[in-house]
Every structure is written in C-alpha cells, then in structure tokens.
Amino acid sequence: MKKNLSVCLCGMLWSVAGASAAETVYVTADRMIDPAAGRVIENPALIITDGVITQAGAAQNLPAPEGARPVALDGKTLLPGLIDMHVHLTSDATKGGGYSGFAFQKERAVVWAVINAERTLMAGFTTVRDIGSERYEMLAVRDAVNEGEIPGPRIYVAGPPIGIVGGHCSDNTYLPPEYEATGEGVATGPWEMRAKVRQNIKYGVDFIKTCSTGGVFSKGTLLGAPQGTVEELRAIVDEAHMRGLKVASHAHGNIGIKNAITAGVDTIEHASYLDDEAIRMAKREGVYFSMDIYNTEYTLAEGEKNGVLQESIDKERQVGGVQRESFTKAVKAGAKVVFGTDAAIFPHGDNAKQFSRMVRFGMNEMQAIQAATSLAAEALDKEGSLGCVSAECSADLIAVTGDPLTDISVLETVDFVMREGVVYKEERAD
Numbered sequence: 001m002k003k004n005l006s007v008c009l010c011g012m013l014w015s016v017a018g019a020s021a022a023e024t025v026y027v028t029a030d031r032m033i034d035p036a037a038g039r040v041i042e043n044p045a046l047i048i049t050d051g052v053i054t055q056a057g058a059a060q061n062l063p064a065p066e067g068a069r070p071v072a073l074d075g076k077t078l079l080p081g082l083i084d085m086h087v088h089l090t091s092d093a094t095k096g097g098g099y100s101g102f103a104f105q106k107e108r109a110v111v112w113a114v115i116n117a118e119r120t121l122m123a124g125f126t127t128v129r130d131i132g133s134e135r136y137e138m139l140a141v142r143d144a145v146n147e148g149e150i151p152g153p154r155i156y157v158a159g160p161p162i163g164i165v166g167g168h169c170s171d172n173t174y175l176p177p178e179y180e181a182t183g184e185g186v187a188t189g190p191w192e193m194r195a196k197v198r199q200n201i202k203y204g205v206d207f208i209k210t211c212s213t214g215g216v217f218s219k220g221t222l223l224g225a226p227q228g229t230v231e232e233l234r235a236i237v238d239e240a241h242m243r244g245l246k247v248a249s250h251a252h253g254n255i256g257i258k259n260a261i262t263a264g265v266d267t268i269e270h271a272s273y274l275d276d277e278a279i280r281m282a283k284r285e286g287v288y289f290s291m292d293i294y295n296t297e298y299t300l301a302e303g304e305k306n307g308v309l310q311e312s313i314d315k316e317r318q319v320g321g322v323q324r325e326s327f328t329k330a331v332k333a334g335a336k337v338v339f340g341t342d343a344a345i346f347p348h349g350d351n352a353k354q355f356s357r358m359v360r361f362g363m364n365e366m367q368a369i370q371a372a373t374s375l376a377a378e379a380l381d382k383e384g385s386l387g388c389v390s391a392e393c394s395a396d397l398i399a400v401t402g403d404p405l406t407d408i409s410v411l412e413t414v415d416f417v418m419r420e421g422v423v424y425k426e427e428r429a430d
Helices: 008-017 099-103 109-123 137-146 190-203 230-242 254-263 275-286 295-302 308-331 351-360 365-373 374-379 408-412
Strands: 001-007 024-034 039-044 044-049 052-058 071-078 082-087 123-132 154-157 208-211 247-252 267-270 288-290 337-338 397-401 416-418 422-429
Touching: 039 052, 071 416, 082 109, 082 288, 082 374, 109 123, 109 137, 109 422, 123 137, 123 416, 137 154, 190 230, 208 230, 230 247, 230 254, 230 308, 247 254, 254 267, 254 275, 275 308, 275 351, 295 308, 308 337, 337 374, 351 365, 351 408, 365 408, 397 408
Parallel strands: 024 071, 082 123, 123 154, 208 247, 247 267, 267 288, 288 337
Antiparallel strands: 001 422, 024 039, 024 044, 044 052, 071 397, 397 416, 416 422
16 A cells, blocks of 8 residues: 655654644544553544643544644554653664774764664654763754754753773773773762763753663673772762752662662663562662663674674673563562663664563563653653643654554554654555
8 A cells, every 4th residue: 555654854844834833733543542541542632732732532522623733643543752761872783883883983973863863753752861972962963853953852861971990881991001092971989970970961961871880882891790889879879969860870780780779870771680689679769770671682683793792792692581581570579660772782763672572571561651651751750741641741642553552563663753743754545
C-alpha cells in the first residue's frame, strides 16, 4: 500500500509559522494508553492549545471545538511521547569505535548529534537525557532544538561527566602518556569535584553525570571496581543538589552502586551487578535504575566490525547476561526502573527495540511503557507535564498501528509523532 509521510521540514515550518498562534488541535484515535493512570481509553479525544493538552476524554463526551484543526488517527493507538533516559547523541555506533574514533575531527560529533536527534524524534522519543559528551557541544544542539532551528526531542544535557583520573567516562584512557591527554571532567578530591560541577553549571547543563565504577567502553577500567571515594561522590551530589540539579551515576559493580546511593545520587545507570541490599538501598532512597538491556546484542554482533576493542567486547560478553538477571531481580523487588538504552552503542532510532527485552526479562507491557513515560517523567521531576495524556500535559504524542499492550514490538514502528503540539511525522495510507 502506498504511504504518505509528512517530513520533519513540514513540522519545522509549522512550528515557526503557526504553533505560536495558539492554534487549537483536535486529536482522535481508536484507543489511547494513559500510562499515568494505567488504563486504556477507547475512541479517545484530546484538545490541544498552544502545545498543551487542555482537555482529554472519550470522543463521545468531548466534541471538537469550533475551528479546531482535526488530526484523525484512525486505526491507531495513541500514547504519550516516549522518554529515553540514557542516550549519547554525539556518538555514532558505526563510526569511532576504539581507536578508529581518532580518524574524525571533533566537530563531527555535532553533525552526528543533529542527525541523531532527528532520528530519535522520528522513532517516537520526544524527550531524552543526553548523559555525557566529551565537551559542551550538546548545549548548542539542545538550544537549536528548543528554538526550532533543527528537529529533535526535548534534550536534557549533562555535558562532560565528572570523575577520577583514568576513570571511565571522565578521562581519555586510549592514548599513551606522551600525549598527555586528559578528559574535560577529571578531578581529584572533593573540592576539585565541586569545582567541576560548578563549571558545568556555569555553562548551562541540565544535570550532572559521574561514574562510580569502570565501564565497558573504556580501556583498562574494571566493571566491578569502584571509582572515586564516597566523599568525592558526596561532594558532586551536594554541589549539584544545592543548585537544583540531579545527579546520574554510571555504575556496574555493587560497591560503586552502593557508594553512589550512599552519596545521594538520583539515578544509577546500567546497575549491572545488583544484590538484594543494593536494591533495598535504592528503594529506600528513591533512586531510579536505568538499565540498558538491549545494546549487548548489538555490541556482540557488530562491535568488531565497528572498531570496538576486543577488551570492550569481552567486557560486554561478561556483563550482558548478569545485567539482565539484575533487571529481573529489580523489577520483581518493586524498584523504580526507567527506560534507558545507551543509544550510541547501537544506532540511534532503534531505541524502541529495548521494549521487547524489558517484557522478556520481567516487566509486563504496561510497566515497560510506564518506564518510558510516566515513571521517567517522575524521575525528571516532570510528572504531570511529560509522559502523560491528561489536561496540562505537554502535547507530546505518538501513534502506532496495533496494540502495544498485546505486542510491545509495535512501538518499534511509529506512524505519528507530535512534540509540543507540532506534528513532525504522520504516516498514513493515501
């Protein structure tokens, strides 16, 4: 069947020319999933004004206002726009693996970020956390999206991660000593850590990223080895929280996970080696786990071809199965597990492939959708604004063919994308 696709340029022109005029839009569909309420509404209707949902309900009880522009999503299931809590838009999975990254100018990262932002939006992800880049380039990409210059999701930016000398995420661990290559976020001791937090805040980041263990894609770091002392981590958290910013900590190993929770971080990224005590600590302190349980498949299948070091492939093989077991354990225990993919390890735009793994390893379909909508919004302190389809929520909407509550994989093919009332993608039969 022939398809008609409204491209993102249309959405950009619309956003500049019309969205500011407080246009009223009337959206209907066959059904709507309301993850905040955990329910399905048949034959729903939404009234949207100036990018915000003003009324929501069943179409039979909510007629179209006079003069409203209709958006009829016949045969579709409507949902809130999806949220990915862990992406790296400046990286491309097919380029720059291992030492091959040194073949590219640093400025290419900005080009990749612009391309990846559009791919992510078109895949139905209307909000992301960009959880660490080498420099401050993502601030410019975020601002360009916000000002309608390029298409993309709403982006929360961490900027350069803060951590120890020789550590995962903070330092350059590939080059030998004669290059004297040091990462932007390297610090030693609590006061230097505070200074780096202040520097990131000075330049306009939205949250702070640190690393409390080694990682897969850094040379010479151990997954289970803790990084930084509790005092250093506390300094990062204290400085960030004083300024109203949350802190995310990359942590695979149990000691590093517990150190980060003890220090007061808000989210644990990866959370691969979880024991019962770590899960209890997270539940007690209200810490969210963001667990990337899809990307191991891509790394093991494509990593060598993409230039990933054998050391990293070996570490991925070591951690992938354990992380999935920890995911199952955390879900069973009632921990708060949000949707985070580590997109960049696999190609951007394939983020939704993780949903089926989340269902396979312990969540039901509604829980998986909530992890990428209402629960993720809660973790961002945007509850009632993002990840929802009720009055006063941002008009971030997607639609798919089929029912994600019976087949979660339909979220891998999104037919309709709206962000803040602007349609960026609409695919339908002519």
